[in-house]
Amino acid sequence: MIEYLISPVSFLIAIMLQYGIFSRWTLLSGCVDIVLLFIIAFCLHSNAKRLWLIILFFGAIVGTISALPFYIPLAFYFGVFLLTQQLRKRIMQTPLLSMYLSTFISTLAWHGINIAWLFVKRMPFEFSTAFFEILLPSVLLNMLFSFPVHAITQEISRVITPKGAEA
Amino acid sequence: MRDLFSLKNIRNLVIVTIVFGIIIMAMSGYLTPVFSFIFNPVISTQSWLSERYVAFRDFFTSPRDMATLRAQNQALEQEVAQLQSEIVALQESLSQSEILFTLLDFARSHPEHEYIAATVIGREISPYLQYVIIDKGSNHGIRYGMPVVTEEGLVGRIDAVIANASRVKLITDASMTVNVRLKTANVDAQTTGSITGEISLGMVPQDAEVQTGDVLLTSGLGGTYPPNIFVGQVLSMQSKQNTLFQTGSVQAVVDFQGLSAVLVISDFNVVDISPLVP
Numbered sequence: 001m002i003e004y005l006i007s008p009v010s011f012l013i014a015i016m017l018q019y020g021i022f023s024r025w026t027l028l029s030g031c032v033d034i035v036l037l038f039i040i041a042f043c044l045h046s047n048a049k050r051l052w053l054i055i056l057f058f059g060a061i062v063g064t065i066s067a068l069p070f071y072i073p074l075a076f077y078f079g080v081f082l083l084t085q086q087l088r089k090r091i092m093q094t095p096l097l098s099m100y101l102s103t104f105i106s107t108l109a110w111h112g113i114n115i116a117w118l119f120v121k122r123m124p125f126e127f128s129t130a131f132f133e134i135l136l137p138s139v140l141l142n143m144l145f146s147f148p149v150h151a152i153t154q155e156i157s158r159v160i161t162p163k164g165a166e167a
Numbered sequence: 168m169r170d171l172f173s174l175k176n177i178r179n180l181v182i183v184t185i186v187f188g189i190i191i192m193a194m195s196g197y198l199t200p201v202f203s204f205i206f207n208p209v210i211s212t213q214s215w216l217s218e219r220y221v222a223f224r225d226f227f228t229s230p231r232d233m234a235t236l237r238a239q240n241q242a243l244e245q246e247v248a249q250l251q252s253e254i255v256a257l258q259e260s261l262s263q264s265e266i267l268f269t270l271l272d273f274a275r276s277h278p279e280h281e282y283i284a285a286t287v288i289g290r291e292i293s294p295y296l297q298y299v300i301i302d303k304g305s306n307h308g309i310r311y312g313m314p315v316v317t318e319e320g321l322v323g324r325i326d327a328v329i330a331n332a333s334r335v336k337l338i339t340d341a342s343m344t345v346n347v348r349l350k351t352a353n354v355d356a357q358t359t360g361s362i363t364g365e366i367s368l369g370m371v372p373q374d375a376e377v378q379t380g381d382v383l384l385t386s387g388l389g390g391t392y393p394p395n396i397f398v399g400q401v402l403s404m405q406s407k408q409n410t411l412f413q414t415g416s417v418q419a420v421v422d423f424q425g426l427s428a429v430l431v432i433s434d435f436n437v438v439d440i441s442p443l444v445p
Binding site for chain 2: 020026030031062067111115123125130133138
């Protein structure tokens with residue numbers, strides 16, 4: 001039960017950190033996505049039965065704040081949840097490997113969705129600029145930050161649900 | 168008379184004489200070696216005893232003093248930490264005040280409009296979009312479409328509003344187009360943002376002579392922004408013979424990465440010309 005109290009607070013902190021701090025730290029034009037990393041790490045360690053509901057709720061929050069259409073973050077974070085659940089079943093003994101793999105795939109997917117949306121909105125941009133100045137730096141930053149986020153989330157999970165640390 | 172020189176009296180007299188003699192000799196210093204000989208062992212013993220007593224007493228009382236000192240030290244450290252945090256808070260307030268004073272100067276120098284000062288509290292999560300979030304919303308009189316400026320120049324316009332916060336679309340966003348006027352060349356043009364936050368200049372007539380460093384001001388065309396707000400300076404121009412217009416790149420006058428406080432022009436009525444756009 002405590003997981004349902006701790007996880008929303010942790011998600012809110014992650015969202016505030018992302019919007020307040022990490023979105024301003026840029027490498028070229030890319031930046032780390034702490035919310036995404038936190039969701040991946042949390043999905044890999046949490047044993048909450050209704051975790052999908054929490055993910056949808058926070059997807060909705062991010063969708064409301066973001067300039068992207070409401071449904072994009074909502075659907076994307078739910079997709080991340082499904083991906084991590086699959087990886088958790090298959091690479092259960094190595095959560096860090098699952099974390100890296102999920103981060104890599106999710107970051108590519110997130111940027112792919114963003115670029116697709118720019119295409120749909122007919123915004124003028126060059127794919128090479130998007131790839132080299134935003135996508136690649138963002139992937140690098142996400143991979144770098146995935147380890148500390150994983151470690152922090154693992155510790156939180158150990159505290160609130162000792163069973164979750166075994167995953 | 169016989170009683171006066173009795174044996175008893177003579178004995179007492181001798182004793183008194185000896186005592187007075189000893190006292191006089193002691194006062195005159197003749198007995199110092201004798202006293203030294205007698206008292207030195209006593210004094211040494213007393214010193215030894217006293218030192219041991221003090222050491223013994225300190226052994227039991229010093230931890231208490233240490234505890235007191237530690238408590239005092241901890242209290243002082245807490246006080247220092249509190250004062251340091253107050254200094255940091257004051258420095259932040261000072262920098263915030265400096266920004267607000269600068270914005271106030273801008274508002275005073277442009278009295279034709281009414282302004283609402285707001286603090287930037289966040290940036291868009293998608294790196295492809297250039298938006299910031301400010302801490303003022305509809306409760307403070309902010310409405311959709313209001314132009315946003317700083318003391319340096321144009322920032323963007325309000326894109327979404329809730330009760331106590333708003334989202335500002337920056338002029339560096341890829342979907343943002345601003346009608347501008349080149350001050351020296353005196354021609355109208357348009358700036359367009361990009362996914363990386365750079366601003367490009369377009370719709371400049373081929374016959375216009377645009378120099379590097381030429382100042383860009385809002386033209387007011389389209390009714391989205393008030394005229395004569397500083398946008399940036401021309402960095403470079405490109406002219407191709409087979410195109411209708413010249414293009415160029417613009418150095419924005421506002422530091423969008425370090426944006427911390429903005430002014431929302433609250434009395435500007437945005438003209439919605441979208442029904443007229445074919």
